[in-house]
Amino acid sequence: MASTTSSQRLETAAAQAPAIELRGINKHFGAVHANKDIDLVVKRGTVHGIVGENGAGKSTLMSILYGFYSADSGEILVDGQRHDITDSRHALALGIGMVHQHFMLVENFSVLENVVLGAEDSPLLGKTLSKAREQMKALARDYGLEVNPDALIEDLSVGQQQRVEILKALYRGAEILILDEPTGVLTPAEADHLFRILKTLRDEGKTIILITHKLREIMAITDEVSVMRQGAMVATMTTSETSPAELAEAMVGRRVLLQVEKGSAKPAEVRLEVKNLVVADDFGIPRVKSVSFSVRAGEIVGIAGVSGNGQSELLEAITGMRNIREGAIFLNGKPLALTGDDAAADARAAGIAHVPEDRHRMGLVTGFQEWENAILGYQDKYGSGPALDIGGAKAAAREHIGKFDIRPPDTELKTANFSGGNQQKIVLAREMERDPDVLVIGQPTRGVDIGAIEFIHNEIIRMRDAGKAVLLVSVELDEVRSLSDRIIVMFDGHIVGEADPATADEGELGLLMAGVTHDGKAATVGTTPDVKTVTERRLMEMNPQQISDKDAEP
Amino acid sequence: DPAIIYDGGGKFDASFNEAAYNGAEMYKKETGAGYGELEISSDAQREQFLRQFAERGYSPIITPGYNFVTALESVAPEFPDTHFVILDAVVDLPNVRSVLFKEHEGSYLAGIMAAMKSESGKIGVVPAFNLDLLEAFACGYKQGAKSVNGDIEVLETYIGSGFDAFNDKPKAVEVAKSQLDQGVDVVYQVAGGAGAGVLQAAADAGKFSIGVDSNQNHLYPGSVLTSMVKRVDVATYNAMMDEKNGNWSGGTIVLGLAEDGVGVAFDENNASIVTDDMKAAVEKARQDIISGAVEVHDYRTDQSCPA
Amino acid sequence: MSARAPLPRWVDIALLPVLNVVLAFLIGGLIVLAVGQNPLQAVGVMVYGAFGYGTGVGYTLYYTTDFIFAGLAVSLAYHAGMFNIGGEGQAYLGGLGVILIALALNGLHWTVMFPLMIVFGALFGAFWAFIPGYLQAKRGSHIVITTILFNFIATSVMSYIITRILKPEGVNSDESAPIEAISRIPRLGEFFSFFGRSPANLSILVAIVALVFCYWLIWHSKFGYAMRALGHNPVAARYAGISGTRMIIITMAICGALAGMVAVNNVGGVQGRLILNFVNGAGFVGIAVAFMGRGHPIGVALSALLFGALYQGGQELAFSMPGITKEMIVTIQAMVILFTGAMGDMLRIPLMRLFDRRATAGTP
Amino acid sequence: MQYYTDLILILDSTVRLAVPLLLACLAGLYSERAGIVDIGLEGKLLGSAFGAATVAAVTGSAWLGLLAGIGVALCFSAVHGLASINLKGNQTISGVALNFLAAGLTTFLGQAWFQRGGMTPQLGNDQRFTPITLPFANELADVPIIGGLYSELISGHNILTYFAFIAVPLTAFVLFSTRFGLRLRAVGENPKALDTAGMSVTRLRYQALIITAILVGIGGTYLSVAQSSGFNNNMSAGRGYIALAALIFAKWRPWPALLVCLLFGFLDALQFRLQGIDFPVIGQVPVQAIQVLPYLLTIILLAGFIGRAVAPKAAGIPYTKER
């Protein structure tokens, strides 16, 4: 399938015509001018990066190219031919595939079903499925895109889900692949794997457009890079001729400190102590296995590890989101009993603030107005008795907005309409402004642009310097290294080592994260299984925590 | 002009309200005069409609059904010059005529016929739901059947538990079938609109059924054994004519077999399945009841049934 | 669609609904026309019947009262992410509470009885909603099924209780003994002759209090905040220290208590006794009222008023224009629900175009 | 032996009671699987029962009646679709409106056309779907055990009943083994996934609504032209709601839907038999206690064994795509 299209392509298109050319694209959302007169040329067989702040219009532009949105004006040329891309079917027919920022997968379908969805070639599924199974094998072999075709999407890690998205595009014969923030949710290992795949694809002659906030990635893999700011295309450069600092400046319009600057820590008394903690996941499988450590006032302890090795469960246990099975948690020397529905409230009352890993799922009610999220978890503090002190809440929200430069500065705007970076700031402001004893932060800068990253990092350090104990979990090894005063490495639910960020080198940490301990013994157990077992899946169906984020307005 | 306010089941409930309607139509045809009518759709409307009619000078105002008692008790005294009629209940006011029917007596006769027709020694009755009025029918029926055959088994199955049951024809079919499956060969329906389903089930199974309220013999000729008719139409017609002819009287009128207010229907549709023995037995029982030699117990007096 | 500016607020919350009602009546008018009646006259009669004279207004308000309670019972649950179809059964059970206390203390002055009836109606209604709430919270039984089933169960249970236990001897009607006049909730007509002998009674004050209370509860209380957080995102609610189990159970109980107020209006006020099936579908109308009012107490009040007017105006129509039956009125109600509720956005796009053109014409 | 025969008869009754529920339930399954909540099943059942009975009475043909029943359901679905797919209105309101519409319109038109208070004329046996005797049913009737089973339980139902039962495996097949089924399920879970794959969400949802209409139309026809002979007011009597409950109980899957509907039918059939029976120890119980049994049992089953039912994720949410 792929070979015929590409040969046709070579015949029809002039050899030097760019794969994609956009001319004068404009797009409005109501009053927002999301794309302003965009011109863009993407050469065939290259990896083309697009960077820009949150809300700069990157996703919008790509959605237009993919036919999901239609532009108000402007033209699109594919292989030098003008096309009026009216819907995604049309884009697919032109060989354009897209991996969206938020995956477009059907969660309770198998991988195979997702891959064939919309590209079935007969009314009965049987033949299509067996054909797709074969083709998936071939793609897996050619590009290292391994996923179990029969696994359910909801049982897969995000990294694997992303592979499914790429498989979907390739299965449809995509020659031009758009990836919107593909590494935002990936672990470093998964990201590396992805880049290997992308390189192979490029070497095959395919064209790749990559949107990311991580300049390191831009430098590592792209051939050219375009910068967007406030809806406009401000520059296109050859990657080898630019630098992260230059890109950052072009994006934000000012100089950005790419390096965290912090003084040395002055650790004081122990604030948070965890002893022999055992925590199980939703299926009753232990994920944290007898973990002990402590965090002192005035220090940042980072937990490094490949995701799925118990960090999430550990965070959730400490913050009362998950029952502990064994062990104890002490705050300022006093034991904390965290069980039941009210555990999260108890933890908070005791002085633990929590910035959860997944802001959409846990940290925010996206259907709420901004001020409502500004007090989420602290609602009982506003007003005495049963009444909610709305004035007080809004005042707090305005204060957060001012201090954290949350944009737009509108306390009554629905939270879903804030960009990811600003949503993250809403959560951070809420948790940091509470003056907690302990701050527990998961993935502080996921999906956030570099301007905001700089700000968030500075805030975390400010907390430390104000004498708070900070526990940090991030899949970004860079982030953990640059922020932490001490690094704990977790593997398979155990703490396998501790490192000093100043002295530890990346290789050593990497080994630790892979389960190779200091004394050179390699751990035998694997990390998380790729696919959950059938029983696990059953349990999942009965899992009471149904996740929904529907608008409750009838 | 006279007026009627139909009860919840609606004007065409194939039974009680419809009978009142037929009476009014009879009056209209005969006199050429019109009449007002309304159907209630909520309980609050009972009083509302009574007042509306009374205020606009309608008389008599006929209310079929005991559910109107409360409304009448409060409205009738406000309009002493208006006449009211209530069917199936007593309202003791000078300007109200209360008409009662001895459904148990008519049902007694139906029970006699059922027992005589039955070969299996099992007959059935299907009320819409567990309501005293319907129990009175069923109880009279049982007594009649027992008077013929002391060993006869009478199955009683309700269609539902609320007013919905009066409409649930499909379920009525199924209830009747379940009785027929158990060996019943005559079933008596006391279920308003849904009752047609009982008749149908019996006809489909080649068994017999008994209709209620109005003459339903024509629905399945040769299968509907008879119908226990309740002359609501006559009561309605009489009330209207009395007013027109200046013969109005208040008080309570009880219509039983003696007054021809209830009875069983014989016509060409059931001629072939009714034997002379049956007719004779029915006639004898009728005489006995009228004379007082036989007394049919009314379930409503003590909420129990001797049979 | 998104390229256009949103509609001005007054158009959104005032003009659009009004146009929708007009549209619904236009379609209803076609039906009236089809049976050879004059639709204009019909509308006139309806409006007059609902608002034209004191007694009519009283009836409108009486129905409105029922629908406010039933509508709130659905709305509140909806904010917490649940669909309460059980208003009908909850109101029915509420009737049991009202009659039990009223008969137990029959003869007590209404000023004492009224609050007692409210409490008992609320308790019994709440109980009937509490069980589905409990089953949802603790056992995961889907609230939609359980509330549907509880409606059916209520029918059976109440039919037994009324006909076999509460019904006094020697009475033909299927109803309980009456509440003495002094203990009944007074009709508005006793204070303002304007309302004539209409059934509107002091329960309407309870309805107004309930509206204000729900408004406060949903938007201005900590409980409402928790409820809405749960309705939007259960995981985030847990994160915020909100107990889903507790919220579901309490919210359902409050809904049931609100539905129980339908019984206060009818049993304690209008009928003065417990009769079979007195709820008469008000619980189901409540669903339409809640959704059309978008779950907001003000919206609920307005749509309850609309439905009250339709009920009362409709009966006036049946009275004055004998060619129009009660079924036609149900049909017209269906049109109103359809056009103002489900198809409420039909005119939005044309209106947007209109306002857009005006806006662009205004700016050179 | 008597017990066995009784059992067969009760099961026979179970089947008849289950069929309308099953058809409505499967109908709901298609629409909800496609992301459209259909609380209007009740109205659709009622409307198509009316349409079917009317046309059967007027033309004398049960088959034309069936077509009309489906036709009415299609009209209702069209309204539902227009409101909830095109206009992105609230699906619940739209369903409630349809229920009102059916209740009002059927009686109104019935009265206008037949002057029998909304009832349609009684249908003769040749205007109805009557029981079909399957081959050898009579011959086998006397064979012990299987004879009764075959001739009573399996044979002797009307064609719509057989259709309803065939619809179950058919639905399972369509849903899980065809391209259409795959897309249908996807559109109810994540319509965006389909949209980005270049397929029309609107089109698919309408297709689902058409199937819904066909099934529920057959269900309505069953009520008025097969099970009973003619329409009367409100004859659906809450079956649409029960079907909705059954659908959730079955967790939106076809085979469990069959089981649940049969269970509801069985409990009802049993309940008829238990009324008025003297039970050992407790003696006579109030008939209402027996009548609530099916509902109570359902609740106990739900709370005790079934657990949480997770609806198709996109159900009830109109799909809006910014353009």
Ligand SMILES: Nc1ncnc2c1ncn2[C@@H]1O[C@H](COP(=O)(O)OP(=O)(O)OP(=O)(O)O)[C@@H](O)[C@H]1O
């Ligand atoms: N569906 C929409 N409706 C209204 N406005 C939108 C919509 N999508 C995007 N916008 C507006 O368009 C602008 C550009 O959004 P876009 O999603 O393209 O940003 P982005 O560059 O992809 O940001 P990020 O880095 O956060 O992914 C935003 O500021 C937002 O205000």
Ligand SMILES: Nc1ncnc2c1ncn2[C@@H]1O[C@H](COP(=O)(O)OP(=O)(O)OP(=O)(O)O)[C@@H](O)[C@H]1O
């Ligand atoms: N329906 C909408 N109305 C208005 N603005 C919207 C809407 N949807 C998205 N946006 C805007 O589009 C921009 C990008 O949205 P997107 O969903 O890509 O979020 P994001 O910033 O990438 O978040 P994340 O990184 O958490 O995924 C945001 O600035 C947001 O304000």
Ligand SMILES: [Mg+2]
């Ligand atoms: Mg984006």
Ligand SMILES: [Mg+2]
């Ligand atoms: Mg983003």
